[in-house]
Amino acid sequence: MRTASTVDQLLEQVPNKTRNKNYLKPLCGLPLSPYFSAVKLRWLMDNVPKVKAAIKADNCLFGTVDTWLIWNLTGGPDGGAHVTDVSNASRTMLMNIETLRYDPTLGKFFDIPFSVLPEIRSSSELYGRIRLSALRDVPLSGCLGDQQAALVGQECLSRGKAKATYGTGCFLLYNTGNVPIESTHGLITTVGYQMGPEAEPVYALEGSVAVAGAALGWLRDNMNLLESAKESEELALSVENNGDVYFVPAFSGLYAPYWNQEARGVICGITEDTQRGHIVRASLEAVCFQVRDILDAMNKDCGFPLVKLKVDGGMTINSLLMQWQSDLIGLEVQRPVVVETTALGAAMAAGRAVGCWDIENVSVESNCTSFRPQITEDERDMRYSKWKMAIERSFGWEGNSMI
Structure with missing residues (x-):
């Protein structure tokens, strides 16, 4: 798994050299693992020059699959909604499990700018309307x-x-x-x-x-x-x-x-x-x-x-x-x-x-x-x-x- 090396590097940042995989668990509920989004984004930033350059140029958006789908269905580059819900955001290792907001401590640990991340919304509300012709104006209102x-x-x-x-x-x-x-x-x-x-x-x-x-x-x-x-x-x-x-x-x-x-x-x-x-x-x-x-x-x-x-x-x-x-x-x-x-x-x-x-x-x-x-x-x-x-x-x- 290509992100395993990223996990090893991140474990070196844990205080007192304990390499404790559960170090961030009180904040985000998750152990350090290649499975979760922050590790994957960190790997992309470290290993794909185009991603690093796009973030620096403020021309990069990141999200889980739900974010990608909602963004495309609501217009994509033409005003698409860049959002996620709390259940998906809770798997990124970047959201505080209690405040339901991106946590500065987590952002600093992974060195990920919040400007690339989707807005966190509830699981049941209007995120936008579908812009595709066959389903135009159908509300998008559920995300889990x-x-x-x-x-x-x-x-x-x-x-x-x-x-x-x-x-x-x-x-x-x-x-x-x-x-x-x-x-x-x-x-x-x-x-x-x-x-x-x-x-x-x-x-x-x-x-x-x-x-x-x-x-x-x-x-x-x-x-x-x-x-x-x-x-x-x-x-x-x-x-x-x-x-x-x-x-x-x-x-x-x-x-x-x-x-x-x-x-x-x-x-x-x-x-x-x-x-x-x-x-x-x-x-x-x-x-x-x-x-x-x-x-x-x-x-x-x-x-x-x-x-x-x-x-x-x-x-x-x-x-x-x-x-x-x-x-x-x-x-x-x-x-x-x-x-x-x-x-x-x-x-x-x-x-x-x-x-x-x-x-x-x-x-x-x-x-x-x-x-x-x-x-x-x-x-x-x-x-x-x-x-x-x-x-x-x-x-x-x-x-x-x-x-």
Whole structure:
């Protein structure tokens, strides 16, 4: 990753040479990582002469994808709105998580001029009108980050509600109310949404799983253990249990809550009786175990336990997987009829701003399918303890040679 060297340089700026990746977390909610926007912009300024020259000439604008889309849709160079919302701005490492404004301390640390950055607005207000002929004058009035939009679309609008989106990776957001909570268990703090300029912001804790559905792609493309992702459910049901096989798909390290970049994938517990169904089943269970890892961290940080988990995304059509998820976290799992809740959440924010509806009074729970735990707590804890053993065996592979 080309911005990794930029992170190393920035870590040298941390006081007392501690190289603490969480040094800025109290201000922005995020650890120093190549993933976030400020690091990417700093890399561009250091390595692309045209960018550096354009900034010096006051001829450069920067933004995340939402900013680019709004700017183009509202006119681009002909008066386009250069704006973002609080949920997207909270991923730049440049916005103060409490004031919802660009923070001078953060700007100084990254040496980024605020003149290139978009104006921070709420998630639900009129940003401008579309200038393209086919949709001319349609108001642009909703803007949310991907996962934050799913939080809204799943109606996780009060403290203690959480959603998980299952796709190539898996992303969990846990509504913590109007006060940001700084995680001490490997999660990041983000703005969930702000429904209008005068509304209080709602915060969330987030945990990300790098490899969820991608593990099935690996079994299909690299190992030829299945022909399609859809076949995974059939193969997983071809065996009575997981055969004591555990699969940690740490292909390029582990994300939350471990943040271990030296971890690598392992399959543990293989015997002469192991069949491909066991390995496929272990890959599905790995998704569920990683979700439990994050939920446990969220419960420790928040102190108000989750009652049920709302789910969405492509993988949730697999009812077997959703039942296992309920079994392995010991909670009700609720799947809506419309699993593409990101688009729904963005539409809810946009419609609220122009008076189409009041999202506080919208309810989709009656159209949900619920999954409830069907195993004992003892079995759940026993299986999770073996997962933790497998996790430990994945640590320390990269950059650790005995030769």
